[in-house]
Amino acid sequence: MKPFLIGLAIGTAILLLFINFGSSFRPEQPISFNHKKHHEQGVECATCHSYFKEQTFSGMPKVAVCMECHKDSLTNHPDEGKIRQFHEKGGGIPWIRLYQQPDHVFFSHRRHVVLAGMECKSCHGDIGQSEKPPTKPWVKMTMKWCMDCHTKTKANNDCLACHV
Ligand code: HEC
Ligand code: HEC
Numbered sequence: 001m002k003p004f005l006i007g008l009a010i011g012t013a014i015l016l017l018f019i020n021f022g023s024s025f026r027p028e029q030p031i032s033f034n035h036k037k038h039h040e041q042g043v044e045c046a047t048c049h050s051y052f053k054e055q056t057f058s059g060m061p062k063v064a065v066c067m068e069c070h071k072d073s074l075t076n077h078p079d080e081g082k083i084r085q086f087h088e089k090g091g092g093i094p095w096i097r098l099y100q101q102p103d104h105v106f107f108s109h110r111r112h113v114v115l116a117g118m119e120c121k122s123c124h125g126d127i128g129q130s131e132k133p134p135t136k137p138w139v140k141m142t143m144k145w146c147m148d149c150h151t152k153t154k155a156n157n158d159c160l161a162c163h164v
């Protein structure tokens with residue numbers, strides 16, 4: 001009985017260590033950003049993610065964009081002051097990207113959003129309603145995920161359409 005209990009205790013300790021480890025690797029954004037509040041103010045996605053109409057990528061917001069409204073204090077949220085600190089330091093805000101394909105994959109926002117007329121929501125879920133930054137991707141953007149939609153929408157599923 002005793003060795004079993006000791007084993008169980010050690011096992012539990014190791015398990016807890018792993019769980020802790022796992023959570024310490026969770027990405028934490030430099031500023032607790034609230035999409036919902038900005039959405040309610042009528043700020044458009046393109047104000048902060050400025051490139052999807054012309055480019056393959058959307059882009060993460062530049063600190064200059066935040067400064068257009070946050071040069072002076074708008075709220076008493078503790079993270080608001082960080083915007084001005086990052087601005088003074090230079091070098092932008094080090095946002096962590098959750099959605100990033102490997103180099104051998106070609107993906108174009110313009111193609112999907114402008115040419116195919118798709119909404120951001122259909123791939124990214126309702127991120128516009130998030131009240132704090134997600135800590136993991138809401139959608140697993142695997143090859144199967146891409147190809148399933150391409151099959152459904154009769155889009156190109158040649159290997160070389162997506163692989164460069
Ligand atoms: C006022 C600026 C602002 C607006 C407006 C805005 N975003 Fe964001 N967006 C951010 C910031 C800052 C982050 C990083 C922090 C976070 O995830 O909350 C982000 C992250 C994201 C991400 C995750 C990207 C990645 O790879 O991690 C997606 C997707 C996204 N936004 C989509 C949208 C959509 C869709 C809209 C419009 C409904 C929108 N955003 C409006 C500032 C903005
Ligand atoms: C077009 C103007 C505009 C832009 C651009 C803008 N904000 Fe804001 N932001 C606001 C307004 C207005 C509020 C207050 C909203 C409220 O209290 O409901 C706000 C609130 C906030 C808050 C406090 C949130 C809270 O939960 O109370 C933070 C933090 C913030 N913004 C960060 C950012 C960051 C980071 C960027 C750049 C990626 C940015 N904002 C870009 C207008 C803007």
Ligand code: HEC
Nearest residue numbers: 045049057058059060099100101107112113118119120123
């Ligand atoms: C067909 C699916 C799809 C749609 C629709 C879509 N996205 Fe994306 N998004 C992706 C994929 C895939 C990535 C990762 C791209 C990469 O790594 O090259 C991504 C990445 C991003 C990122 C990370 C930064 C960057 O430069 O790419 C942001 C921000 C983003 N999307 C915002 C948006 C917004 C805003 C819209 C609507 C205007 C939108 N997306 C519509 C699939 C989509």
Ligand code: HEC
Nearest residue numbers: 106107111115116122141145146149150153155156161162
């Ligand atoms: C929700 C549906 C959907 C998802 C998810 C999706 N796509 Fe697409 N994709 C489309 C549609 C529809 C088109 C056709 C657009 C047009 O009218 O040109 C397309 C077109 C393309 C094209 C142009 C193909 C050509 O040569 O005609 C590429 C490349 C592409 N997608 C890559 C991707 C990749 C990579 C992913 C996953 C990261 C992805 N797509 C996810 C719907 C989707």
Ligand code: HEC
Nearest residue numbers: 101102105141142143144146147150156157158159161162
């Ligand atoms: C609609 C877009 C799309 C098409 C078509 C597509 N792929 Fe992919 N492929 C992806 C994406 C996105 C990834 C990266 C995400 C992942 O690994 O699931 C990927 C990853 C891969 C990988 C790397 C897997 C790994 O484990 O690292 C290989 C190999 C690959 N694809 C081969 C192919 C072959 C062969 C074909 C043709 C039969 C093909 N792909 C067609 C989108 C596509």
